[in-house]
Amino acid sequence: MDTMRDRFTAVASRLLDEDPRLAVVLAVISGERFADAARDHPDRVIDVGIREQLLVSVAGGLALTGLRPIVHTFAGFLVERPFEQIKLDLGHQDTGAVLVSSGASYDIAAGGRTHQAPGDVALLDTLDGWTVHVPGHPDEAEALLRHAAADDDHRVYVRLSEQCNRTAHLVSPGRFQVLREGRAGVVVAVGPLLDAALAAVADMDVTVLYASTVRPFDAAGLRAAVEGTDAADVVLVEPYLAGASAPFAAEALVDLPHRVLALGTARQELRRYGTWQEHVAAHGLDAPALRARIGAFLTSSLHPAGAVGSGVR
Template identity: 75%
Template sequence: MDTMRDRFAPVVSRLLDEDPRVAVVLAAIGTDSFAAAARRHPDRVINVGIREQLLIGAGAGLALTGLRPVLHTFASFLVERPFEQVKLDLGHQDVGAVLVSAAASFDWPAGGYTHMAPGDVALLDTLDGWTVHVPGHPDEAETLLRHAVAADDDKVYVRLSAQANARALPVDGQRTHTVREGRRGVVVAVGPMLDAVLAATEGLDVTVLYAATVRPFDAAALRRAAEGAAADVVLVEPYLAGTSTAAANDALADVPHRVLGLGVGRRELRRYGTLSEHVSAHGLDPRSLRERITGFLTGGRVAAHG
């Protein structure tokens, strides 16, 4: 199976051909994949080099002229390093862009901590008006990329990952899907966490929801699920643990409930290791998830990871 990032350049290259408003801005990363598109559209495929602040600033400038810019690099260089430009050049000037990241939280461990960004979605949460897509399969990534580019002048973040579920679900850029129904709690799996959550909850009497779009948070779907189950909610996210707990609490503000946020821990893991080793170290493998979910739902102690 190809990866989400394998889909990125072909999809956006086709959009460049189809829509004269679309432009692509790169910061050295991914330039080879857009070489053919750059020959066809030299004025709308721009490489600013290793200058991530300029990446955002140039994208904002293109948006001010009426173009729909797609900006791409690793998540740590797209959200964290140029965050002031994301806040001011896009947010303060009230213009939109599509930010498409790679490497997710720790997809390339050999790159070290400079190439890891578990706090990217939490950081964007400090700003107003962002849509955040977290696809769990390359087919979903393709659909959500098209949604993002077509979203007029909205500010959209598309978080691509090397991790993926075995099959795609129909995603529309808005709604959360009910994958399994139960009565003893609700587990929300975000993006590439779905397969691990389904394995971890096999045989448990819980509702499993799937979210490939996390901002805006689908509060209505969570409320519906909580009506038919105990209002105990577990969020399993592929980035910083607890990123969406406030959104879940707000959704259930008038309902007695408990929320557990599982995801990447705050403690830095200083050995590079492999992607799967990082998943296990943060307690996001099926065995660890099952232990932590059942512990929470039965009122026991939940083991901390990371």
């Protein structure tokens, strides 16, 4: 099976053939993958070199001319390093673009801290008007990319990962999918962590929602799922900074007594490079760890029935 990054570069190249509004802006990363597209569309495949701030500024300029820029590099170089340009050249100027990252939180673990970006979604949450897609399979990445490219002027972030689920699910941007129903609580599994979450709760009586789009957060979908359970216990399983979606879940359930356990990557920096698989395990996001953490939360008597609390960890 191809990776999400493989699928992105192939599909984006085809989209350049199909839609003259589109442009691809690069900062060296994946440049060789767009060599044929650059030959065919030299005015719409732009490599700015290792200048990530310029990468986003050029995208803002292209958007002002009526083009729809697709901007790509590793997550840390796409969201964190040029954050001021995202805030000003896209947000303040109210221009649209499609930011497509690769590397996720720890895919490039051997690259060290500069190549790790577990805080990207939380950082974008400080800005208004962003749609955030977190596909869990290359087929989903293609569908979400095509949806974002066809949009007129919205700001969209597509977060690609080496980790992926065994099978794809039909994506409905902005809506969570109900994969199974139960009475003991609700688990919201995001993108590539779905398989691990499903394995973790295989014998638990819980509803499982799948999120390939996390912003906007499907408040109505979560609320409907919670209202179908006996206990308003919600577990968020996200492949980036723990607690990123907790405020959105709390807002969705603001008038209902509820508990939230937010699972994701910790703020603590792991200083052994290792592999992304080792980082997933170290952050307690593999199936055995999720099973233990979710099981303990759902059977916990620390919060009496009817209490409102947050189990962000």
